[in-house]
Amino acid sequence: MRSTLKASALALTAALAASTAFAGSHSLSGDLKIFLDTSNPAPRATMEAMIGRFQDMHPDLNIETTVIDREAYKTQIRNFLTADAPDVATWYAANRMRPYVEAGLFEDVSDLWAEPAIADNLASTKGAMTIDGKQWGVPYTYYQWGIYYRKDLYDQYGLSEPTNFDEMKSNCQTLLDNGVKCYTIGTKFLWTAGGWFDYLNLRTHGYDFHMEMAAGDVAWTDDRVRETFANWRELIDMGAYVDNHQNYSWQEALPFMVNGDAAAYLMGNFAVAPLREAGLSDDQLDFYQFPAITEGVAMAEDAPTDTFHIPANANNKEAAREFLRFVVSADEQTEINNGANLGQLPVNASASIDEDTFLEQGFAMLSSNSPGGVAQFFDRDFPAEMAAEAMQGFQEFMVFPDNLDDILARLEQVRQRVYK
């Protein structure tokens, strides 16, 4: 009696399991918990609309979206990945995801990358998603960095977009002679200085050297590193940057450019929206690639990639994988990255780019004019601890360039500990 009961119960569970598996291959069900760090109004609306479209395709799926403040998310992610994992979570590519990959908290999604729809269309960002030969998530957007400048000011003083360091400096001198600072920057939160180091180092020694540094294979006291800082110092000694930049956040540095006190800003494409909102028209605002410094060094760019991951402790990985496929599909990529939404570059090669001068210029630059390679960003390429110390050193260098020896010796000490 008991054995037959057991057997029938087993059969029943097997049948149930089979039927859910069967149902799963057709339509998704259960809960799908999504955590987003896109807390700014426009990205938030974009993401919520995208999730709405995914919901329409899978009406049986119970989607639960949580939007967390972008800065708070950076510290909360450790807690929720270990304690109460969602099924899908946003994060950043390259070294920024390494701690979680190494702790086994992100799901290996190499199987998705083997599918032709992704393998053929997302090849350009595959490297940034790869650690130890496996892929740990998918990108959903990326954006170029470069110099955004006041075209009207350049025209007024008869300047053109510089293509090498000498032109860059002579442009700057003209501006300074007319009482305009060359570059605005706010280094209170340090990372903006990381952008300047990235570009100066990429232009002085090239992508491969920069990546060797990121991997910890070059001493900070190396003469080549000093050359990069020497170039930087030329700009600092000219007075190229706005004064007291250590007091400002990147947003607080925008008014200098809007008011015409500074002519240019080395920034990511996300700076365009607030500059336009502050009243700069597209006649006043333009973009150029960071000029070459050392002749013969291939141009390389920063293009930070934002990503989606499946936590290893997720419950509904099947639905999560389907969501990742949906996010990177050409149609969705075209939609979410257009000017009305994120205003950034789609990661899918089959997607189309919105008609926006900055997106078009950025896309052209990244696809045809950065033969050296594409880096993520200083704090995403370098390990967290190295990045934190180094960016603090950059800020100090920008205020007190004479402290360079001391700064480099300190960073070298940190390097020896971090990459042991």
Next chain:
Amino acid sequence: MTTAALPDTDPPKRGWYKRNEIAVTPWLFLAPAILFFAVYVIIPIFQSFSISLYDWDGLGQAEYIGLANYQELMNDRAFEVSLWNNLKWLVFYLLAIPAGLFIALFLNQTVTGIRIYKSLFFFPFVLSQVVVGLVFAWFYLPNEGLLSNMLALVGLGPVNVLGDPTWATYGIILAGLWPQTAYCMILYLTGLNAVDPEQVEAARLDGAKGWKMLWYVIIPQLKPATFIAFVVTIIGALRSFDLISIMTNGGPFGQTRVLSFYMFEKALSEYGFRMGYGAAIAVVLFLIMLVFIAYFLWSMYREEKGH
């Protein structure tokens, strides 16, 4: 035989609780507090001690490294800077006590509308530290700020208080003094109400006035208020975190960090993955606090015994 006669005189049987009621009840009432205090305060202190002996990123495996974290602290200049800043906070934050006393003396009079003035002086303490930090950060702004404009009126050049590594910490302490002075003031105002008028009268008859009256008659009577003001100010100085985070974020280049902020940066912030190192900093901060805690407990114990 004797036992047979006894049962009648025995009291009726009572439960264990009834028999021990007076001894047990206080502990029953204390139990929830003791439980939570143990779980959230006492046990974490020991956990911090143990974590500080490990190299741990908070995610993966922790590796036992003995006292290596503490050895590293000895050579860490950022730690040294934070420690000195903590000392500066401790010393200069205490200025809130005399400042609060003098405002309290000034306001301790019967004039029409004095309550309004008192509330106005007390107002900064009601504000959130974040708001105080923001207001002072704007006040200090190098070009647009009120301070630079005021200095310009008397012909002094603009100063960048929060951007200058030498002055930034003092700038933040000053911002912290604003609400803390108000707090000390209110403590002294209540203390002044309890000053014995007869003693003042007697002192006056003996010819005491001005500073002598204050020093020998009033201040000794304010001792309880001074003690509480000292306790809250020391505690406030040691847990200064929000103002630093809002006003400078530890910068310029880490010169305004204090131990609590440095611990947060190393262990919990965006780039911080060194739980063991952070715990070691926390242990040092705890030891500093322990000195004061021991002093407070000791003086309270003495007080109790005196009565």
